[in-house]
Structures are given as structure tokens and as C-alpha cells.
Amino acid sequence: MRVGVHINQFGHSGGAPAIGAELAAAGEAAEAAGVSRLSVMDHYFQMEFNGGAEQPMLEAYTTLAYLAAHTSTVRLGALVTGVTYRHPGLLAKIATTLDVVSGGRAWLGIGAAWYDREHAGLGVTFPPVAERFERLEETLRICLRMWDPDDNGPFEGRHYRLAETLCVPAPVSAPRPEILIGGGGERKTLRLVARYGDACNLFTSSPEEVRHKLEVLRGHCETEGRDYDTILKTLTYGADPATEGDLDAFLRDITGYAELGVDTVILAPRLGETAGWIERFVAPAVERLAELD
Numbered sequence: 586m587r588v589g590v591h592i593n594q595f596g597h598s599g600g601a602p603a604i605g606a607e608l609a610a611a612g613e614a615a616e617a618a619g620v621s622r623l624s625v626m627d628h629y630f631q632m633e634f635n636g637g638a639e640q641p642m643l644e645a646y647t648t649l650a651y652l653a654a655h656t657s658t659v660r661l662g663a664l665v666t667g668v669t670y671r672h673p674g675l676l677a678k679i680a681t682t683l684d685v686v687s688g689g690r691a692w693l694g695i696g697a698a699w700y701d702r703e704h705a706g707l708g709v710t711f712p713p714v715a716e717r718f719e720r721l722e723e724t725l726r727i728c729l730r731m732w733d734p735d736d737n738g739p740f741e742g743r744h745y746r747l748a749e750t751l752c753v754p755a756p757v758s759a760p761r762p763e764i765l766i767g768g769g770g771e772r773k774t775l776r777l778v779a780r781y782g783d784a785c786n787l788f789t790s791s792p793e794e795v796r797h798k799l800e801v802l803r804g805h806c807e808t809e810g811r812d813y814d815t816i817l818k819t820l821t822y823g824a825d826p827a828t829e830g831d832l833d834a835f836l837r838d839i840t841g842y843a844e845l846g847v848d849t850v851i852l853a854p855r856l857g858e859t860a861g862w863i864e865r866f867v868a869p870a871v872e873r874l875a876e877l878d
Contacts, residue, residue: 586839586842586843586847586848586849586850586874586875586877587621587622587848587849587850587871587874588618588619588620588621588849588850588851588852588867588870588871588874589620589621589622589623589624589819589849589850589851589852590611590615590620590622590623590624590851590852590859590863590867591623591624591625591626591664591821591823591851591852591853592608592611592623592624592625592626592859593625593626593632593635593823593853593854593855594631594635594636594640594641594855594856594857595640595641595642595643595857596636596640596641596857597641597857597858598858601641604641604643605651607857607858607859607860608648608651608652608655609651609652609655610860611623611859611860611863612652612655612656612659613655613656613860614859614860614861614863614864614867615656615659615863615867616656616657616658616659617864617868618863618864618867618868618871619868619871619872620659620863620867620871621659621660621849622659622660622661622662622692622849622851623652623656623659623660623661624661624662624663624664624694624851625643625645625648625649625652625663625664626642626645626663626664627645627646627663627664627665627666627667627670627694628642628645628667628700628703629642629670629700629703629704629706629707629709630642630700630702630703630706632700634855635855638702638703638706641857645663645666646663646679646680646683649661649662649663649683649691650682650683650686650687653683653686653687653690654686656687656690657688658690659690660690660691660692660763661683661687661690661691661692662691662692662693662694662763662765663693663694664694664765664767664786664821664851665694665695665696665765665766665767665768665786666693666694666695666696667695667696667697667698667699667700668695668696668697668698668717668720668721668724669698669704669709669710669711669712669717669720670698670709672745673720673723673724673727673728673745674727674731674745674747674750676693676695676724676728677727677728677731677732677752678731678752680693680728680756680762681731681732681752681754681755681756681762684756684757684758684762685754685756685757687757688757689756689757689758689759690758691756691758691762692762692763692764692765692784693728693762693763693764693765694765694766694767694786695721695724695725695764695765695766695767696721696766696767696768696774697714697717697718697721697768697770697773697774698711698717716744718773718774718777719743719744720744720745721777722777722781723740723742723743723744723745724745725764725766725777725781726740726742726781727740727742727745727747727750728764729761729764729781730750731750731751731752732752732755732756732760732761732762733750734755736750737749737750737751738750763783763784763817764781764782764783764784765782765783765784765785765786765817765819766778766781766782766784766785766786767785767786768786769787769788769798771798771801775798775801775802775805776805776808776809778802778805778816779802779805779806779808779809779811779816780805780809780811782816783815783816783817784816784817784818784819785802785816785817785818785819786819786820786821786851787799787818787819787820787821788820788821788823789820789821789822789824789838789839789842789850792841792842792844792845795820795842795845795847796845799818799845799846802816817848817849818845818846818847818848818849819847819848819849819850819851820842820847820849820850820851821850821851821853822835822838822839822850822851822852822853823852823853823854823855824838826838827852827853827854827866828854828855828856830862830865830866832866832869832870832873835870836870836873836874839874840877843874843877850874852867852870854866
């Protein structure tokens with residue numbers, strides 16, 4: 586089982602002037618620890634469980650580009666981008682730019698969005714949930730079209746219309762950046778994973794619940810004619826042992842998931858200063874989890 590790190594807090598005891606250096610140190614520590622992917626939260630406002638909107642929140646793709654300049658091997662992405670945050674043509678261009686400047690290390694994490702306060706706060710339209718899923722599917726189709734060098738023609742959808750799906754330069758990743766679809770919704774989200782995704786992302790609710798979600802995904806794959814085994818299975822783990830650095834408790838929690846074919850556990854500590862935590866906790870966790878393979 587591989588390990589990812591998700592940076593979801595940006596507060597620092599040194600204030601805003603210290604955030605950049607902390608992020609650079611976290612990227613360097615992640616690579617030294619053998620972390621396979623590094624992600625940041627993509628929101629306008631900080632979440633309530635992380636202290637609320639008055640706490641720091643950085644723009645995700647600017648942050649990822651900064652991390653790209655301070656790393657050389659770890660893969661980079663947002664966990665996950667809300668479909669409402671950016672026009673899909675612009676999103677594809679942004680993800681492509683990250684992929685180009687990082688030398689082919691970008692992945693696109695995307696979901697249907699949910700946080701209504703930040704949309705209202707910044708004046709961004711927040712459609713009903715059914716429409717957000719329609720927009721999510723169209724966005725996935727647009728990104729795939731823009732990453733297809735043989736098809737730069739128009740896209741005509743219900744919510745988006747592009748006269749040209751042109752993306753130059755093309756991504757460095759071959760054949761294109763990985764698409765990770767976040768969420769465990771059984772009727773819509775996991776169906777979209779089966780149809781369009783290279784990876785899914787679930788939460789570590791319980792091994793039994795994750796087993797059920799993966800069986801639902803397997804069923805959608807059968808319906809779509811998709812090979813279930815080609816989809817990367819990832820989990821986000823943000824329970825107290827991660828934040829507190831309790832390696833033994835974390836390993837007890839995670840062992841049951843390894844038997845389900847989960848490839849990557851993404852650690853999401855509720856910390857703003859992560860570099861030292863990566864050195865103390867993540868590095869030994871990488872070694873211990875490798876033994877579960």
C-alpha cells in the first residue's frame with residue numbers, strides 16, 4: 586500500500602509570510618519519505634472542522650504549481666476540485682499547465698462540490714445537486730476531449746458549449762493526466778468513476794463500508810464494460826492517529842483496508858505545519874505499509 590499526503594490546513598505560527606517556506610519543506614519531506622502523491626484542498630473558504638472561513642485557505646492550483654517547483658518526483662493534484670469552481674475548459678488548461686511545468690506529475694481530482702457557503706460568499710453559482718452532477722459529467726467529457734490531440738472540435742452539452750476544445754501544449758503525462766473522482770455516492774459518483782475515472786477516492790469509514798462501495802463500483806464497471814482492476818483505489822484517512830502521530834493506532838485502523846485491494850492511503854492531518862510531521866510520522870508509515878503488500 587502506497588502513501589499520499591493531503592495538505593488541508595495552511596495556518597502557520599509565523600503567519601502568512603511563513604506559509605511558502607513551510608510548503609516547500611513539506612514537499613521536500615514528502616519526497617524524502619517516499620510519498621507517492623501530494624495533494625492540497627481545493628476550496629475558497631476553510632472548512633468548519635478546520636476552524637472555519639476565518640482560517641487560511643490558499644488557491645489550490647497556484648499552490649500546486651509552487652509545490653511543483655520544490656519537488657521532482659511526487660505526483661501532484663487537488664483532493665478534490667469542485668466542478669463549480671472553474672469553467673471546464675479553463676480547468677483542463679490549468680491541469681495541463683501543472684502537468685507541463687511539473688514534468689508530467691499532475692493528476693486531476695474532481696467532484697460534484699458541496700460547500701454552499703463559499704459559493705455564496707464569493708458570488709459563485711451553486712446549482713442544485715442534480716445539475717452539479719450533470720456538469721461534472723460534461724466537465725469530464727470536456728477534459729478528455731481537450732486531452733485528445735486528434736479531436737479539437739466543438740463540444741455541445743446542456744451546460745457547456747465550447748467552439749474549440751484546443752489545448753496547446755498538450756499534457757506531458759502519457760496518455761494524459763490521471764482523473765481521480767472523489768466521493769462514494771453509489772448511483773452517480775461511482776458510475777462516473779466506472780465510465781470516466783482512472784481512480785476513485787473514498788473515506789476510511791470502515792472496512793465493511795468500503796468493501797460495499799467497491800462492490801458497487803465493480804457492478805458499475807460490469808455495466809459500463811470497464812475492467813474494474815484498471816481503476817486505482819485510494820482512501821483518505823484523517824482520523825486522530827494521523828494528526829497525533831500515533832503510528833501503531835494508525836496501522837491498526839488501516840490494516841483491514843489493505844485486504845480490499847486499496848492501492849493508496851492518503852493521510853490528511855489537521856495540521857498547518859506538516860513538514861516535521863511528515864518526517865516523524867509519514868516516513869515510518871511508508872515503510873510499515875509497504876510490508877502489507
